[in-house]
Amino acid sequence: MLNDQEINRAAAQLADYRRSDALSRILDHYAVLIDDYKRLKSDYEEERESREKYKQMAKDQERNPxxxxxxxxxxxxxxxxxxxxxxxxxxxxxxxxxxxxxxxxxxxxxxxxxxxxxxxxxxxxxxxxxxxxxxxxxxxxxxxxxxxxxxxxxxxxxxxxxxxxxxxxxxxxxxxxxxxxxxxxxxxxxxxxxxxxxxxxxxxxxxxxxxxxxxxxxxxxxxxxxxxxxxxxxxxxxxxxxxxxxxxxxxxxxxNGTAIKPATAQSKPNPPFKQPLGIAPPITNSNDEPRPVCLLHSFGKCRYGKTCKQLHVDPQRSNPQQLTDLSSPPSPSPSGKAMMRMASPVDPSIVLANLPKSDNIPDGRVAVNSNNYRLDPYQPPVSPDTISRLKARVDKRRVCNNLHLLGMCEAGDRCEYDHSPLDDEFLPALQWLARSQPCPRRGACRIANCFTGHVCQNLECKQRGGKMFCRIPYLAHLEPMAVVSYVPGLQKQRKAASSSSESSTPPGARSALPA
Structure with a gap:
């Protein structure tokens, strides 16, 4: 129970509080703070929205370069x-x-x-x-x-x-x-x-x-x-x-705006130039007009054969004197111009036979041609029956190229591909299918055990007049297949079970077989 003195003191404090009107000032100040907060929040939201738009715009600008x-x-x-x-x-x-x-x-x-x-x-x-x-x-x-x-x-x-x-x-x-x-x-x-x-x-x-x-x-x-x-x-x-x-x-x-007419036969000829790799230059003689060389025939078979309007020249020859002579006078063409009979096409298998054998490539080195372009070891053709039976297994689950071609897989049990044993007869087929996938580094690849393809070894490739689709770039078909030197490779890994692997997998290509 309060005594009289405490009651009087409390009454005096209440009277002072009423006279000072402190609550009114506090409420007014609080109202001002709320208005300031609303304004700052609005400014913040606008700034954040602008920043998000800028970040999205910058992200979009980096997309699809x-x-x-x-x-x-x-x-x-x-x-x-x-x-x-x-x-x-x-x-x-x-x-x-x-x-x-x-x-x-x-x-x-x-x-x-x-x-x-x-x-x-x-x-x-x-x-x-x-x-x-x-x-x-x-x-x-x-x-x-x-x-x-x-x-x-x-x-x-x-x-x-x-x-x-x-x-x-x-x-x-x-x-x-x-x-x-x-x-x-x-x-x-x-x-x-x-x-x-x-x-x-x-x-x-x-x-x-x-x-x-x-x-x-x-x-x-x-x-x-x-x-x-x-x-x-x-x-x-x-x-x-x-x-x-x-x-x-x-x-x-x-x-000064004046024009120079294109060169004519009497004008100064253009400086000599180098033909695209593997393509012989156009051939002429005193009686014939220049005719371009058939690109397809220069590295294989042309689907038009003798009816092709372009010259069929041995890709290993660039000298017109090495062409076969006419056994009879040339018959005039519909235009009245003489035609030349060229040498028979070169068998693509003969050209591919110039590729190095895997046993001849020094350990840790890469074979290159005269253009410093990477060459793959020669891969003997694999029977379609073997490839079909391998694909029948792959239809159930894709095999791991790292394990079967390199002898090791860093992912181990976490690997999404099949690690179960592979019959010996399927190994060449697996190597063949891996070589059919182009290496993203193309001919500049120097990874010694890269098992993807750098040159095409498919005799039925459509680039050689066949009917099979080829993923290897077109220019790779024109590269000389002869080895000039063996250059040092990078990060050579040793195969535990077999020495038939020559390459390593590029990123994201642990299985080269189709799904």
Missing amino acids: FVLFLVDGDGYVFNESLVAKRGEGGSIAAQLLNDEINASLRKKGLEHCQVMVRVYANVAGLSKALAKTGLVGGESRSLSPFIASFNRSYGLTEFVDAGDLKENADFKLRALLRLYADNTQCKHIYFAACHDVGYISELMPFSGNSTKFTLVSTPGVRFHDEFTKLGMGIDEFRAAFRHSSLDGVLPYRQP
Whole structure:
């Protein structure tokens, strides 16, 4: 019970509290704090939303990176041997060009990027110029079969008819150049239009970002000296484009705007050039017009045989004097020109027999050819019956290549592939199927025990005139198969159970067999 003194003190405190109005001030201050909190929260939410949008935009910019290959098709004309093949030549041209681009990207560390090819040309005018050389027919757009085949070879590869006006192709290339030069998803731009000095003004603003650009040169087009002053990289692409000038295409332009006509028979010839690997040069004599060499026959069998319009030349020979002589006078062709009978095609098995035997490759080393390209040990053909029986087992569960080809698997019991014993008769079949999968490092691979393929050893490959689909890149079929040296390999692993393995698995390829 409170005494009177305590009661009086409490009453005095209550009266003081009522006179000071402290609760009202506290409530007002609290209301101000709530308003400030709401405003700060709103600002924070806006800032967070902006930051999330920026992070998402940056993430999207790193998704699906690609490189752009721009071609002025009026000046950079495709190889005559490819154009003459019409539809078939278009797909080969697309493959050759993409292989060359991918080889260049590997040097730049951009092999993870997709390749977008855009070729713009006056198709009617180009067809007319090519018709004069006899490579295509006299129709207004006789190059169309070649273009259609080129376009359907790769999803991001397009040959576009820019129209009949002279500057249409220039207009399209300039627009795409400005669009993608500042696009962060576009990691690199190849520019194949260095025959025309008019493009200098378009490239000049990007000279500060010269590492993003590569200027393309080719033996058939004179590379303008002014382009070298931009400080951009320069790469030469030889396989897909012509090695000589073509009358009727856009001429070379000097800085003052005057044009120099393409070289004629009386003008100074172009400097000598090197043919694509494995392909013999066109052959002529005093009575015959030049004819391109058949690409398919140069490394195997051509499906057209004697009816092929291209020259059939032994790929091991480049001297026209080594051709077989005519046993009778040549009969005139429908055009009235003489035809030559060439030597019989070389059996692909003879060419592949030049590959090294696995026992001849020193331990820890890699066999390379004259181009420093990786060669695989010779793999004897495996009977289809053995491969079929191996695939019947694989249908149940895919086998582990690391264990069966290298003798070890780091994943052990955690490996998702089959580790159960494999019959000895299936080992060559497993090696054969592993070699049918292309190595992502291509001919630059130096992993000594890499068991994926670097060159094609399939005699029925469609690139050799057969019917079987081949995953090995086209240019790998043209590489010389003879060993020049054995270079040191990397991280050689020893096989515990057998010495028949020559390679190691690339990342993510522990089982090369199809599912």
